[in-house]
Amino acid sequence: MRKHPLGLAIRNVSKRYANGVQALDNVSLDIPPGMYGLLGPNGAGKSTLMRTLATLQEPDEGALFLGDIDVVNQKEAVRQTLGYLPQEFGVYPQARAEELLDYFAVLKGITNRAERRATTEALLRQTNLWDKRKQKLGGYSGGMRQRFGVAVALLGNPRLLIVDEPTAGLDPAERVRFLNLLSELGENSVVILSTHIVEDVSELCTKMAIINQGQILLEAEPLEAVASLKGRMWRKLTDKTALPALKREHQVILAKLLSGRTLVHVHSPDRPGHGFEAVEPDLEDVYFGAMAGCFGTASRQPQVEGIAR
Ligand code: ADP
Numbered sequence: 001m002r003k004h005p006l007g008l009a010i011r012n013v014s015k016r017y018a019n020g021v022q023a024l025d026n027v028s029l030d031i032p033p034g035m036y037g038l039l040g041p042n043g044a045g046k047s048t049l050m051r052t053l054a055t056l057q058e059p060d061e062g063a064l065f066l067g068d069i070d071v072v073n074q075k076e077a078v079r080q081t082l083g084y085l086p087q088e089f090g091v092y093p094q095a096r097a098e099e100l101l102d103y104f105a106v107l108k109g110i111t112n113r114a115e116r117r118a119t120t121e122a123l124l125r126q127t128n129l130w131d132k133r134k135q136k137l138g139g140y141s142g143g144m145r146q147r148f149g150v151a152v153a154l155l156g157n158p159r160l161l162i163v164d165e166p167t168a169g170l171d172p173a174e175r176v177r178f179l180n181l182l183s184e185l186g187e188n189s190v191v192i193l194s195t196h197i198v199e200d201v202s203e204l205c206t207k208m209a210i211i212n213q214g215q216i217l218l219e220a221e222p223l224e225a226v227a228s229l230k231g232r233m234w235r236k237l238t239d240k241t242a243l244p245a246l247k248r249e250h251q252v253i254l255a256k257l258l259s260g261r262t263l264v265h266v267h268s269p270d271r272p273g274h275g276f277e278a279v280e281p282d283l284e285d286v287y288f289g290a291m292a293g294c295f296g297t298a299s300r301q302p303q304v305e306g307i308a309r
Contacts, residue, residue, distance in 0.1 A: 006067050007032040008053070008160065008190050013062030015048055015214075023048040024059065025214035034187050037201030037208035037222070038194040039287060045214040046194040047087060050164045053192070054084040066160055066190070083153030083161040087168070089145060093138025097129055097148055100137065101155075108155045123151040127181060143174025147181060154185075161191045167200055179204055202283040210290040217290040222283050229281035229289060234266045236276045249273075254288040267294045 008031040015024040023045045040046050051057045053064060055075040064071035071078050092100060101120045110116045124130045127147040132140070140148065146166055153161055163182065167175045183204055185191055193200060201208050202222055210218040218225065238246065240262045246252055250272050254265040265279065266272050267289055279285075289295065 006159065006188065006190070008192075009065045010049075010053075011063045011065075013049070013052065013059045013064060015045075015052065015057075015059050022214050024052075027062070027211070027214070027216055029209055029216060029219060031190055031192065032207065033190050034207065035182065035185070035191045035193060035205045037205035038192055038211060039196070039198065039201050039208055040211035041196050043213075044196075044211045046196075046211060047164055048214075049211075050084075050086075050162050050192070050194050053078075053160070054082060054086075054162055055079055078160070080156070081159040083155070083158035085146070085149040085153045085161075085163045085166060087164045089149040091137040091140070091145055091148065093136060095137055096134055097137060097140070098124065098133040101148070101151055104152050105155050110156070119155065120151075123154055126154070126184075127151045128177070141174065142169045143171070143178055146170065146174075146178055150178075150181060157189075159189045161185065161189055162194070163192065164194045165196070166193070167195065167197055198284045198287050210287060212291055218286070218295045220286075222286070225286040225295075226281050226283055229267070229285055229294070231278070232267055232269055232294075233279045233281040233285050234268055234272050234276040235279040236264050236266070237261050238264055238275075251292060251294070253285065253292040253294065267292065 010027060010029040010031070013024050013027045014022070016022045027049065038046055038049070052059055053071060055071060055078050058072055066078060066081070069077045098120065101123065102116060105116045105120055110119055121130070124133050127150055129144060129147055129151065132144065137145065137148065150163070153163070167178060170178060179200065182191065182193065193205060195201060206221060208220060208222055209216050237258065238261065243255055243262060243264070246264055246266070250266040250268060252264055253267050256263050265285060265288070266276065
């Protein structure tokens, strides 16, 4: 993929923590403007990469460029154009939404009062919190807090917006509302959605990468990746006891409970045998397929017993 002048280029980034964990292992990605999904299980290295992009920590090796800006060496320039919604977004429970957003706007450098009022009103309306603007944040639901976090992150029209695991604690209705909000964000900025939830990516992102154990397993357009598995995914409903034998004989990419039985997805160019039926692949097959090495790059320890959501 060609480097985009307004996009993000990540080159050979590695990070090992003091405890010896290799959180990022030679990661390279090209992220164009628009909504980009970074998908991987807990512990994959997503937050480490997001914190590095947000200039909160430095890599041991490698470089990151936002357009022309060298992220590691021009931190101030990145911070001026960055919106970051971290995994744990702490709020002051006694503060009212309107007041706190106004305060953050001052910190962001919007010193003109009229401009600040117009900006905060637009953001509170965009995040659907205008009617709740006088409410204390301590009384906000998880979804409202996340949407408030987006309002804060969008102050100053960032070119790079990072949203780290935003839907993890949300109920289904809040999740839909939150994803709708993200989908409306501009196409001129880079929006990175880091998540372990496959549906977040399939519903929103035109491009994505799958990461596990600090390594990029697949960089793709979700629809293309799904299409590439067409005719190669097979399913069988079986008993848990039959699983070890199936794993020995076939490339089992996913085994999940279904009404007390075990549903197995197998990757194979031909029908794997008796009792298997063809299944229309989806992004979950891509995700677990990437973990199992169906795209040529297996993680160090394939995970097959994913809890599919
Ligand atoms: P993810 O966001 O995908 O869950 P993280 O980037 O948080 O992954 O973590 C990647 C790996 O690095 C994990 O094994 C995690 O335990 C480890 N890790 C994360 N932060 C630290 C830290 N500050 N010190 C030591 N190990 C860490």
